[in-house]
Amino acid sequence: MQNWRRRARVDSGKNTVQTPLHRPVNRISIPSSARWIACVFGLCVFAGCGSSNEPSSREGREGTDPARLVVTGSSTIAPLISDVARRYEQEHPGVRIDVQTGGSSRGLTDARRGLADVGMVSRSPREGEDDVAWIPIALDGLAIIVHADSPVNVLSEEQVVAIYRGEIETWRDVGGEDAPITVVTKADGRSTLEVFLDHFGLTAQEIRADVVIGDNQQAIKTVVGNPDAIAYVSIGTAEYEAMQGAPLRLLRLGDFEPSTDAVRAGSYPVARTLHVVAKGESAPVVSEFLDFLLSPAVHDLVESHFFVPLDGPTPDGPAG
Amino acid sequence: MSGRVRAGAFGPAQLGNGRNDRLLAVAAWTVPVLVGGVFGWLLFDLLRHGLGGLSWTFLTTAPEAAGRAGGIGPVLFSTLLILAVCLLAAVPVGMLTAVLLSGVVGRPPSQMRSTFLRSVRRSLDVLAGVPSIVFGLFGNAFFSIVLGMGFSILSGGLTLACMVLPIFIREAEEALRQVPAELRLSAAALGLSRTKTLTSILLPAALPGITVGLVLGIGRALAETAALIFTSGYVDRMPGSLLDSGRSLSIHIYDLSMNVAGGEPNAYATALVLVGLLLVINSAAASLSARWHRRG
Numbered sequence: 270m271q272n273w274r275r276r277a278r279v280d281s282g283k284n285t286v287q288t289p290l291h292r293p294v295n296r297i298s299i300p301s302s303a304r305w306i307a308c309v310f311g312l313c314v315f316a317g318c319g320s321s322n323e324p325s326s327r328e329g330r331e332g333t334d335p336a337r338l339v340v341t342g343s344s345t346i347a348p349l350i351s352d353v354a355r356r357y358e359q360e361h362p363g364v365r366i367d368v369q370t371g372g373s374s375r376g377l378t379d380a381r382r383g384l385a386d387v388g389m390v391s392r393s394p395r396e397g398e399d400d401v402a403w404i405p406i407a408l409d410g411l412a413i414i415v416h417a418d419s420p421v422n423v424l425s426e427e428q429v430v431a432i433y434r435g436e437i438e439t440w441r442d443v444g445g446e447d448a449p450i451t452v453v454t455k456a457d458g459r460s461t462l463e464v465f466l467d468h469f470g471l472t473a474q475e476i477r478a479d480v481v482i483g484d485n486q487q488a489i490k491t492v493v494g495n496p497d498a499i500a501y502v503s504i505g506t507a508e509y510e511a512m513q514g515a516p517l518r519l520l521r522l523g524d525f526e527p528s529t530d531a532v533r534a535g536s537y538p539v540a541r542t543l544h545v546v547a548k549g550e551s552a553p554v555v556s557e558f559l560d561f562l563l564s565p566a567v568h569d570l571v572e573s574h575f576f577v578p579l580d581g582p583t584p585d586g587p588a589g
Numbered sequence: 590m591s592g593r594v595r596a597g598a599f600g601p602a603q604l605g606n607g608r609n610d611r612l613l614a615v616a617a618w619t620v621p622v623l624v625g626g627v628f629g630w631l632l633f634d635l636l637r638h639g640l641g642g643l644s645w646t647f648l649t650t651a652p653e654a655a656g657r658a659g660g661i662g663p664v665l666f667s668t669l670l671i672l673a674v675c676l677l678a679a680v681p682v683g684m685l686t687a688v689l690l691s692g693v694v695g696r697p698p699s700q701m702r703s704t705f706l707r708s709v710r711r712s713l714d715v716l717a718g719v720p721s722i723v724f725g726l727f728g729n730a731f732f733s734i735v736l737g738m739g740f741s742i743l744s745g746g747l748t749l750a751c752m753v754l755p756i757f758i759r760e761a762e763e764a765l766r767q768v769p770a771e772l773r774l775s776a777a778a779l780g781l782s783r784t785k786t787l788t789s790i791l792l793p794a795a796l797p798g799i800t801v802g803l804v805l806g807i808g809r810a811l812a813e814t815a816a817l818i819f820t821s822g823y824v825d826r827m828p829g830s831l832l833d834s835g836r837s838l839s840i841h842i843y844d845l846s847m848n849v850a851g852g853e854p855n856a857y858a859t860a861l862v863l864v865g866l867l868l869v870i871n872s873a874a875a876s877l878s879a880r881w882h883r884r885g
Contacts, residue, residue: 339740347823348655348849355653355826367824367834369740370844484847506850513851573654575850 335362336554341369342376342389343460344484345503346543349407349574350389353567357558364554373460377401380546386555388546391460401546406562407576410504410532410540411464414488416496417516421445425523430469432499435477440497453491453500454478461485464541465501492517504537505529505575533577543576635861642858652825656845657852661859663827667742667835668811668866670828671821674746675810679753680803684792686754687761687799693773693791694783717755724752725816733820740834745821752816753806760805764798765791793882800878804871811867814839838863 340350347370354366371379373390380388380401394403413429415421421444424432431437432450441447454476455462466473480498482488488500489510504527507519519527522539531537545562547555561567563579571578646660653659688694690706728748738744768791776786792799814837822834825841836844842859845852 344844344848348844351823351825352655365826367740367822369823369834370818370848486847486850486852489850509850 335365338366339385340387341379341385343373343391344370345391346389352570390544403544405542407543412504412507412519412527418496423521448497451479451498453480468539639857639861664841668837670742671746675749678750683757691762691765713755722815725819729819740822741832742835743831748820749810757802757806760802761799764795768794
């Protein structure tokens, strides 16, 4: 009672023209809304300022603030590096490693621009990319896979090329049943695609694909769900899934049996080297982490992600 | 001709057409059953694969071996933080915009102001249809780089706020508009100030509709991966502050099912947690709104 009376009095004192519904904008409401907006934006700006130091390695500043390393890039390597980073953090409490994904190209760009200390790139360096140091961390073979129900066990390189070019369209032409082949390929920008194209001497435009996919597991899911599909994936992953009972088969490629052992021995031809890249002169924290990444102490982690560890730190990149 | 067709379709001559009515009835029953069936199947599939992995330890411990082992504690916590930042930013801004757009407070808009309001409304409609990856790239460029927040929960939450705002504003505006004019007139007759009218009469009356907007917004925010992968990031460590990178549940599910061989069981369990979280938040919002509504 008292309340509205008082409020009404205050209002009538403030506003000169009083029509019941459409009075001039009430003075109480504007400052309060402005306060709200100010609060929210103030919070944002304040928070923004607090973090404006750039996300690159800050070596153990005063007090408890840990050195922070930012790693970005290939989604294939990211889970592995996350695991390695966790182990490294446990052994070096003063260091924090943030792993982000976004693809190989992003890893390379971020490392170049200094947005990341280390970039993850799941292919080998091309010409003109020697402005950063390329450090090989593991090997990964590509296997051609089909559904386990398919009678096909082996394809020659020429047959694979013909299938992906759309020249062979049914399984009957390569020793299978009379069913159309569902060609699965990876999307542009994926390193797996580039490795595949490089090895078979194809270009992305030549491929006549029925299904275009993004990530590794997607290839496996597509083949498992479609008895007529053919795809290419990381050998380690395919071996693991097959061992877990997923109905898929790794095809022999001519004379080459796809297996992680063959990749390790260097006898399987379709393989890629997973790399990390870093600017030439990186901070001591970064090089220490890279040393750890190349040491045998992480081989079990590399294997647990179905890659093949490299024996020693022997960089093969142009600037390595 | 067209006149006759229109009369035939809507006129009394059609009233006795039993076959069409039956067809319509069958369709009207089949479709909801199918829709419900899809949801039921989805839920069943999730429960079948995910229930086994679910436990208190799963909810509280950190992921190990890239998520194949261990739990989702830090991921769950990051998700809640991202959601909180999102709502803290989106709700006040959204409410104010909705009040302005609905025109329930203040003078009838002048020519210039109504043009302005129309363009605001149009741009909100466009924003509501923008794919989330675009918000992600914007958030990365603006919050992470220009404002220097880096990969952080804050920048992820604010990006989500931008994404949720259009939906929330539209729902809140609609709810405010549907408050009967008599309530406003009575408030004015009692001499209540506009602030008082808004906070004590309009907002409580519009609360159920606003809650719907909020729930839709939360749903969109929780489901988001594309907008978050470049803003709040991929780090699955327990965040120490809002400026740390933190992985959301949806990104965790995506990564486990797409990039990590053998991540499937935990992906299912995490998906189950996400659906559960969504249900809990939605029913909490609904019951809170009902309680406030009664009290208001």
